[in-house]
Amino acid sequence: MDKLLVLIQCKDEVGLVANITRILARHQLNIIAMREFVDEEEQRFFARISCNASNTDLAQLSSELSDTLPANALVSVVPKAQKRIAVLVTKEFHCLSDILIRNYFKTLGAEVKCVIGNYEKLRELSEKLDVPFHYVSHQDLSKSDFEKAIISKLDQYELDYIVLAKFMRIISPKFVAKYKHKIINIHHSFLPAFIGASPYQQAFKRGVKIIGATAHFVTDDLDEGPIINQQTIHVNHTYDAKQMAIAGREIEKSVLSKALELVFDDRVFVVGNKTVVFE
Structure with missing residues (x-):
């Protein structure tokens, strides 16, 4: 029923x-x-x-x-209906591959309508799993024109959410406002620690004993939007920044997967800069 x-x-x-x-x-x-x-x-x-x-x-x-x-x-x-999403990527494949495999076997709770990348690197992966890939280069366009080009691709589909699966570009307030509380990002750090670029390098220099990942809705404040899901793992003094990043990729996939499951099942309420999550 x-x-x-x-x-x-x-x-x-x-x-x-x-x-x-x-x-x-x-x-x-x-x-x-x-x-x-x-x-x-x-x-x-x-x-x-x-x-x-x-x-x-x-x-x-x-x-x-x-x-x-x-x-x-x-x-x-x-x-209760299946959501429709677009995924924005740069070069890293681990989060995208997890989403596309789940999409292929219909366990994602949503349908991936397209993947948009600012490099061509992940086209083959997307198309092998029957998902259209759109390439929009950031190198020859102003930031405004780059975002307009992405929006023109997004407008080809009826979408419920946009997932930033390691999309390593900062998006403008205008873009965020167009898709308010509809953009989900995975950040490779246990926020609010190590905001911005190179969090594993930051963590290594600080000598932390745990690393983590955070899935959150995107707002105008970089990496400070309402948090959906977080997890951590233990590390020690033997880990360098590269080893931390390798370990971190697994937790990034897990955190994003759980966050998407919750959002797609309408279990997340946004209130101010916080969330109420009915797991």
Whole structure:
């Protein structure tokens, strides 16, 4: 049976759950799973409700929920459906290959509509796994024209998210604003440590004993967007920067894979510069 997701974010108050479930029952929707969270400091309520779909008028259901909830509530009522994504890359293959293999065997939870690279290096990998590859060089274009060229490629597809799978270019605020909370990046560091370029070299020089990776939504502040998922592994004094990078690639794949799973399953709520994640 098809599933319907009800996603709610609003000011907390007494009786919210009772009011929500009463409306769902009136629409003959059977609740399969319901997750709730209250940020007591901010007095903010979050809910993710999975229901058996029916012939419900989704617009009417959304309107009734909005009318019942506190002012300025954010309500989304959506059929559970596979997301559509584009992947932006430079030269590193490990995150892209993991995404493309999962896409090929239909375990990604999304469909990769295209890969866009600022080098040709990953074209063969993409096309071998039946995904269109678009080359957009950054070398002969201004930053503005480079981004316009990428957007023109993205506009060829109906997309839900853009994944930066080791896309080693800083994107502009204008680009970010066009795809607000729709761009997911994997950063090869346990943020907020070692922001920016060469984090493994930074970590080596600092003599750290753990390294990690962070998947986050992209904002105007470099590597400071809302965090979706993080993991770490232990290292020691015998690791040089190159060995740290090799170890880090495995954790980067794992962190990005988990983050995408959560986002594609509508389990991530963005609030300010933080996230609420229903795992």
